[in-house]
Amino acid sequence: MLGYIIRRVVAAILVVIISSMFVFAIFFLGPTNAAAVICNQNGRCTQERQALLEHSLGLDQNVVPAYGEFAKGVFVGRTISTGPGAHYDCSAPCLGISYVTKEEVTELLKDKYPATLSVALVGGVVYLFLGCTLGILAAKWRGTTTDKLLVGSSLIVSSIPYYLVALLAWLFLVNEFNLFPKTGYFPITDDPVKWASGLLLPWLVLGVANSPQYARFGRGSMVETMSEDFIRTASAKGLPRNKVLFKHGLRAAIVPIITIFGLDLAALLAGTVFTEKIFDIDGIGKWGLEAIPVDLPVIAATVLVGAVLVVAANLIVDILYSFLDPRVRLA
Amino acid sequence: MTEVLHAREPQPEALPTSDSDPFLVVENLTVQFPTHDGLVQAVSDLTYCVGLGQTLGIVGESGSGKSVSSMAVLGLHDEKRTRMTGSIRIAGKEVVGASDQAMRRIRGKEAAMIFQDPLTALHPFYTIGAQIVEAYRLHNHVNKKTAKQRAVEMLDLVGIPQPDRRVDDYPHQFSGGCGNAR
Numbered sequence: 349m350l351g352y353i354i355r356r357v358v359a360a361i362l363v364v365i366i367s368s369m370f371v372f373a374i375f376f377l378g379p380t381n382a383a384a385v386i387c388n389q390n391g392r393c394t395q396e397r398q399a400l401l402e403h404s405l406g407l408d409q410n411v412v413p414a415y416g417e418f419a420k421g422v423f424v425g426r427t428i429s430t431g432p433g434a435h436y437d438c439s440a441p442c443l444g445i446s447y448v449t450k451e452e453v454t455e456l457l458k459d460k461y462p463a464t465l466s467v468a469l470v471g472g473v474v475y476l477f478l479g480c481t482l483g484i485l486a487a488k489w490r491g492t493t494t495d496k497l498l499v500g501s502s503l504i505v506s507s508i509p510y511y512l513v514a515l516l517a518w519l520f521l522v523n524e525f526n527l528f529p530k531t532g533y534f535p536i537t538d539d540p541v542k543w544a545s546g547l548l549l550p551w552l553v554l555g556v557a558n559s560p561q562y563a564r565f566g567r568g569s570m571v572e573t574m575s576e577d578f579i580r581t582a583s584a585k586g587l588p589r590n591k592v593l594f595k596h597g598l599r600a601a602i603v604p605i606i607t608i609f610g611l612d613l614a615a616l617l618a619g620t621v622f623t624e625k626i627f628d629i630d631g632i633g634k635w636g637l638e639a640i641p642v643d644l645p646v647i648a649a650t651v652l653v654g655a656v657l658v659v660a661a662n663l664i665v666d667i668l669y670s671f672l673d674p675r676v677r678l679a
Numbered sequence: 680m681t682e683v684l685h686a687r688e689p690q691p692e693a694l695p696t697s698d699s700d701p702f703l704v705v706e707n708l709t710v711q712f713p714t715h716d717g718l719v720q721a722v723s724d725l726t727y728c729v730g731l732g733q734t735l736g737i738v739g740e741s742g743s744g745k746s747v748s749s750m751a752v753l754g755l756h757d758e759k760r761t762r763m764t765g766s767i768r769i770a771g772k773e774v775v776g777a778s779d780q781a782m783r784r785i786r787g788k789e790a791a792m793i794f795q796d797p798l799t800a801l802h803p804f805y806t807i808g809a810q811i812v813e814a815y816r817l818h819n820h821v822n823k824k825t826a827k828q829r830a831v832e833m834l835d836l837v838g839i840p841q842p843d844r845r846v847d848d849y850p851h852q853f854s855g856g857c858g859n860a861r
């Protein structure tokens with residue numbers, strides 16, 4: 349078990365390093381010249397000014413030493429020049445300095461991450477419970493009108509693009525009819541009520557829009573489990589029907605659902621771009637989106653966070669699996 | 680068709696037990712499954728009876744209805760997908776058309792079934808002990824500790840070595856033949 353975990357962690361670190369290289373290279377070598385964009389922002393851009401900016405941002409370097417600088421900053425910190433003659437001491441873990449706001453990316457990340465965490469965790473739990481409940485009920489009443497209604501409506505909801513649902517929800521429920529409080533992120537430590545009311549609609553929209561997938565999957569998993577021989581054994585022992593369904597059926601059907609949920613949650617934690625953008629929540633999804641295409645350090649940081657989360661979620665799900673299913677042994 | 684409906688009419692919970700009646704009586708049992716391709720006749724007009732202390736072996740080629748007729752005795756067929764006619768009486772109680780509530784008291788107490796292939800017939804995520812204890816406590820008002828004691832005794836009775844340790848094993852940790860001892 350321990351050996352397995354160590355091997356997996358080493359592999360995970362390699363994956364994160366390689367993906368950070370790719371991200372860095374894609375944006376560093378990409379067609380957008382960050383220096384030109386920043387230089388043009390205040391209108392008076394000259395060749396000399398642009399060249400100076402390029403040099404101070406390190407964009408005139410070769411990609412390999414530039415990445416080396418970036419990697420060094422992550423582990424031991426580094427000194428970054430923010431302009432001609434201006435230097436900034438960025439301590440480890442240093443993900444660079446925003447080209448646009450000149451702030452430390454690590455600090456910004458710490459600042460913005462709680463918003464994403466709030467949206468993703470509660471939103472994820474909402475759709476897990478909503479979806480699973482509907483799926484289990486549909487499986488329980490398989491073949492009945494209720495089942496067909498649940499499956500049919502989940503198909504309709506899931507065929508509408510998510511950004512449209514979110515946009516319409518904001519437009520009508522907040523902007524037009526004021527049915528929900530104004531959305532946004534307020535730290536839970538400041539005012540828990542404000543925190544919850546600001547995120548209420550995003551949670552609901554995220555939950556409702558993603559639940560059909562879980563309802564269908566949960567129903568399928570449950571129906572499959574209920575046809576297993578051990579379910580017949582449970583009935584043959586004299587167990588009440590609900591106990592057969594919820595103790596024996598659900599226990600087996602929940603395992604694949606948890607697996608998928610782990611990976612989905614990681615994707616959410618990496619930044620809920622549409623949700624944050626539409627509901628005006630200052631999380632890393634919106635931050636990363638708005639950094640494109642200029643703010644290379646910010647883009648690299650958000651993608652790196654995403655890579656770390658997805659890789660970690662995979663590892664956690666695999667380890668969790670061995671606890672959920674005693675037949676699975678990690679070796 | 681009228682006959683089918685008549686036979687599925689709910690029966691009184693306890694029919695008068697005549698002492699001469701054997702413990703298990705199966706009379707003119709017919710089991711049919713309606714499918715998209717028509718009615719499948721799984722068991723037709725089966726009659727047998729078994730007294731207390733007697734053993735009856737039912738032998739037949741696969742698909743001849745051994746399992747279907749035996750599962751009918753415990754009322755394990757999905758009532759919505761099965762048509763049953765005839766009569767099955769366990770200790771005088773009618774099984775055909777009985778409520779799930781009434782059947783639950785019979786299942787695992789007066790009539791029980793040991794299914795083939797223990798690896799699929801036992802829940803993979805619960806220990807052998809937990810599964811025996813669950814069945815035992817459904818029909819006997821005892822605490823968990825006593826029930827577990829009984830489970831160990833039962834494992835010992837069927838010749839499982841080190842029953843007090845094996846009771847906490849999962850089905851997949853038993854060898855094929857051993858697992859049959861449920």
